[in-house]
Amino acid sequence: MSNPKVVVVGAGPGGLAAAMQLAHAGCEVTVLERRDRPGGRTSAIERDGYRFDCGPTFFLYPRVLKEIFASVGYDLMKEVPMERLDPQYRLTFGGGGQLDCTPDLEEMDRQIATLSPADVGALARYMDDNRVKLEKFRPILESPFSSFTDLMRPSMIAAAKHLHPFRSLGQELQRYFTDPRLVIAFAFQSKYLGMSPFNCPSLFSILSFLEYEHGVWHPIGGCSRVSERMAEIAEELGVTFRYDEPVRSAEMEGRHVKSLTTDHGDYAADAFVVNADFADWITRTVPNTKRKRWSDDAIAKKKFSCSTFMLYLGIEGIYKDLPHHSIHISEDYEQNLREIEQTHTLSSDPSFYVQNACVTDPSLAPEGHSTLYVLVPVTHQTGSIDWEKEAPAFRELTLDRMGQIGLGDLRDRIRTEHMITPQGWNEDYAIYKGATFNLAHNLGQMLHKRPRNRFEELGGVYLVGGGTHPGSGLPVIYESSRITSGLVLKDFNGKVARGEMAEK
Ligand SMILES: Cc1cc2nc3c(=O)[nH]c(=O)nc-3n(C[C@H](O)[C@H](O)[C@H](O)COP(=O)(O)OP(=O)(O)OC[C@H]3O[C@@H](n4cnc5c(N)ncnc54)[C@H](O)[C@@H]3O)c2cc1C
Known part of the structure; x- marks a missing residue:
């Protein structure tokens, strides 16, 4: 008897982790990925010898992925060496004040004493x-x-x-x-x-x-290196990857999915594990008539996370005094948050985040050069902002703001550049409304109210990644892969020959 077949849609962190576990348990796993590389939002952007993380740069709570690696016979810290950062990040406040946030709690208390003596001990x-x-x-x-x-x-x-x-x-x-x-x-x-x-x-x-408590970590090579190594390990465990193969449609019998279709053929399987952005994938792939709870209208009414405006800058030299991570909080933070979530307008004084990864990891740029990753939280797409028109001016504003953290001469040092706007997240990365962190995490959209790991509306379909339970962010995305793989194997009811994976 042959082992059950599983098709995973998407080689993002959730899909990769599920593929590793299911293959290790004995399933015959094929991953269909629309892009030319693994990692999804956790992939690398490579330009002119510079290497940037596309999305995640904070690797938190490695414990979950360590356990997943161990469960398939690998040691995460050996496969992808990581450094714990100290300071974790520098916080600067538009209204005045700065903190170099450190896991050394006594030192942190000393800094708190300078900022606000009344808060020492809190x-x-x-x-x-x-x-x-x-x-x-x-x-x-x-x-x-x-x-x-x-x-x-x-x-x-x-x-x-x-x-x-x-x-x-x-x-x-x-x-x-x-x-x-x-x-x-x-x-x-x-x-x-x-x-x-x-x-x-x-x-x-x-x-x-x-x-x-558990650290802010930098995987050498970036968070994207974790995804790449996971794809390599998945292949070693027998997974087949088919890149540049977006899933276009689903063949169904009633509400049960029988196969998925790409431009290269039909893929029948016993289970389909969908890692693609839930709202984007379901609205494009599964006819609206087959869905009730997650119909197009119902999805459009849900609350979505913010989006991000991104600049990836390859620069000459290195800012040695700028820590690995810097977060600048705008002078009127609440106004900035209102603009992102309520009025859906662009801020004239946005908060922003800069990663200066080469202070920890010079491998990311040619010698004598470095990479800067700039992230500005902005509204997801609502129709209120035409990014084709606004992007050049917003780029200028963003570069002007870099002076607030001591990068006043940045423009002269840029040697290569890449930009992603909310429109780019939507069109190039297949993310609904360009909402980079999926469905919002209000209590009305969490736990059983989120699209479920064993997807409630379609037979044979399971979800993994930031769009399902527990939610967005790498540790919980990896956790979703454990939950979902466990459910798939449970539903196979012991029909996997090797069956090494513990059922939940
Ligand atoms: C700018 C940014 C910064 C972030 N920073 C952090 C951080 O510092 N720390 C952290 O923990 N998290 C962070 N996140 C959040 C989250 O960890 C990442 O977005 C993560 O990559 C999401 O993983 P995922 O498994 O849900 O899916 P994704 O990474 O989105 O992967 C989904 C995959 O599905 C593929 N796909 C889509 N449609 C199809 C289709 N039709 N057919 C085939 N394949 C398809 C996509 O191409 C993609 O490869 C960040 C996200 C962004 C965008």
């Missing part, structure tokens, strides 16, 4: 509380949510008292810190989910905790 309290909170929430992040009744699980009940559903992340941090800059220093991480701290559930205070 960090220790924050860390202690969030250590407990993460432990309570881990079982929830590690298991599927298939229905409302899953909310009644003992783990959910144990975590409920830490959930505070009506408290935002910003309000949660105000319980610890009186200085608004310190509130932002421990709440801005909601931007990793593409959300304002003032709309993001308080649960996500665990994000900054993860940084301080």
Whole structure:
């Protein structure tokens, strides 16, 4: 008897991790990828000898991927060496003040004392509380949510008292810190989910905790190197990759998917694991008449994360005094957040993030040169901004703003350049509304209310990646691959010959 066949749609981090685990368990796995390389938003952009991460640059909580590598017989830290960063990042505030955020908590307290003496000691309290909170929430992040009744699980009940559903992340941090800059220093991480701290559930205070407790890591070669190595390992485990093969349509019997079609043929399988951006893929590939809960109209009404305006700059020389990661918070941060999430307009004073990776990893640029990655959070596409018209002026504004972190001479040093706008995320990366961090993570769109790992509307279809449970961000995306692979194998009901993977 031959082993079950699985087709994975998309070689992003979620698809790669699922492919590795399913192949290791004995499935015959084919990955169909629309682009020419693995990694999706976690792939490399290479130009004129410079190498940039396209999306993720913060590698957090390696524990999940370490466990996945170990489960298929590999050691993550050997396969992709990583450095823990200290400082983790520099935060500068448009209204004045700076923090070099470090996992050395005594040094962090000294810096807090300079900024706001009244807040000394708050960090220790924050860390202690969030250590407990993460432990309570881990079982929830590690298991599927298939229905409302899953909310009644003992783990959910144990975590409920830490959930505070009506408290935002910003309000949660105000319980610890009186200085608004310190509130932002421990709440801005909601931007990793593409959300304002003032709309993001308080649960996500665990994000900054993860940084301080478990580290901010730089994989040598960039986060994209992790994806590349995962694709190599998947091949070693027997996975077949078919690049430049976008899935165009689904062949169905009733609501059950039988095969997927690309320009090169039909791919029948026993299970289809979709890693492509959920909202983009489903609206393009599966007829609207086959969907109810996730019809085109229902999806259009959902809340989506912000998008990002990106500049990837290959520059002459290196800014030695600029740390690996710098985040600049605009003078009127709340106004900036309103422009992104409510008025859907461009800010004249945006917050931004710059990665100066060559201070840690010179391999990313030719000798004597370096790379700068500039990310400006902006609204997802609503029709309010014509990026073809606005992009050149927004580029100028962004480069002007670099003076705020000491890069006043940047324009003269640019040797190569690449730009991605929300329109580019949508058209070139197949992301619905260019919303780079998927469906927003408000409580109405989480757990069983997110598109489910065993997709509830189509037989044979499973989801993995930022569009399903637990959500966006690499650690939880990798976690989604464990949940989804577990469900696929469970549904195969022991029909996998090697069956090495533990069922959840
Ligand atoms: C600018 C930016 C910065 C980010 N920074 C961080 C960070 O610092 N840390 C962090 O943890 N996370 C970060 N993220 C969020 C998240 O970790 C990444 O977006 C991650 O790559 C998402 O992984 P995924 O598995 O959901 O899918 P993706 O990476 O989107 O991969 C999906 C794959 O599916 C393919 N595909 C789509 N349609 C089809 C089709 N029809 N047929 C075949 N293939 C298809 C795509 O080409 C792609 O390769 C960032 C994201 C962005 C955009």
